[in-house]
Amino acid sequence: MRYTVIGAGAMGLRYGILLQEHTDAHVDFIDTWQPHIDKIREQGGVYVSRDHENRRLIPINLYTPEEYDGDPDVWIIFMKQMQLEEMLKRCAHLFKDHQVAFSAMNGWGHFEKIAQYFSEDRIYGGTALVATVLNGPGDVDFIGKSGAGTMHMCAMTNKVTDIEKAIFADFQKANLNPEISDDFKGMCMAKIVFNSVVNTLCTMYQITMGQFISYPGARDMAMQLINEAYDACERAGIRLINTRAEELESVDYVSRTGNPLHYPSMYQDMSRGRKTEVDYINGYIAKIGRENDYVCRTHEFLTHGVHLAELAFQYH
Ligand code: NAD
Known part of the structure; x- marks a missing residue:
């Protein structure tokens, strides 16, 4: 499976790096915060800690929307609500009909924006009960020991699909502790x-x-x-x-x-x-x-x- 994470901030890095490390999926990242992009390129990856410990450098494939030409099966979207509209506009040329979008952002507002680019049957939502801190450019802390945190996921149509089962299996391997729900709202x-x-x-x-x-x-x-x-x-x-x-x-x-x-x-x-x-x-x-x-x-x-x-x- 190919995942591309839109928003290589705290949560985007957590999901993407755990998938990269624990599954055979290919993972790319897209971001636009220039100091973060510059730092990651300069140091050759992202420094990742677990509960402030074991800080280690993890290489990632990072692009701006304009540089990227990948074709993932799944977009994982983790922006702050206020940033999303602009980011989706910058990524619009990359979206294709066979792809699906998954987002576990907090609040309500993101699905309406994502639905401008993806039909309802290709949108999957999530809720992540987990804490992650971006200490600064190129430096993230996954709070909680390995396996900590839980999440729910659900199709916007409430129907479980094959692609959702495949995402669920990868999230399980990545220790994100997913549970499938049948009630999106x-x-x-x-x-x-x-x-x-x-x-x-x-x-x-x-x-x-x-x-x-x-x-x-x-x-x-x-x-x-x-x-x-x-x-x-x-x-x-x-x-x-x-x-x-x-x-x-x-x-x-x-x-x-x-x-x-x-x-x-x-x-x-x-x-x-x-x-x-x-x-x-x-x-x-x-x-x-x-x-x-x-x-x-x-x-x-x-x-x-x-x-x-x-x-x-x-x-x-
Ligand atoms: P984040 O702020 O770490 O990253 C989101 C985007 O903002 C990324 O593109 C990042 O590069 C950019 N960014 C980060 N710091 C910036 C700065 N100082 N100036 C400009 N751009 C900056 O966001 P997050 O914590 O990953 O949250 C994404 C979504 O997930 C939100 O809806 C959030 O509520 C939700 N969420 C967060 C957590 C958590 O513990 N962090 C947990 C569950 C859900």
């Missing part, structure tokens, strides 16, 4: 609600996931956000793959036991002066509410809260 929303609690609160208060869950009121705060999101989804006819109680336990488990030392990616963006994905997470939940005569007061407030935190960070 319910799967995506469960991760969006998770992120709307953990990413958002950790980013606003500039704390790790473990610090958040150690606060005695953390579960109450989480439950309030979960309830509001589920109420909005129910009004919209969206059924999530987790119950409310399971969602709360997932927030608790991942924060307390899974990645307690991790600052979620929204915090990493803010601390580097980049915009966060909050409009596609809490902002999207609030939008579902507004479209269904229900005001998600806390999600509306927190969307502003994170934008205010982005602004406040610039003053420090």
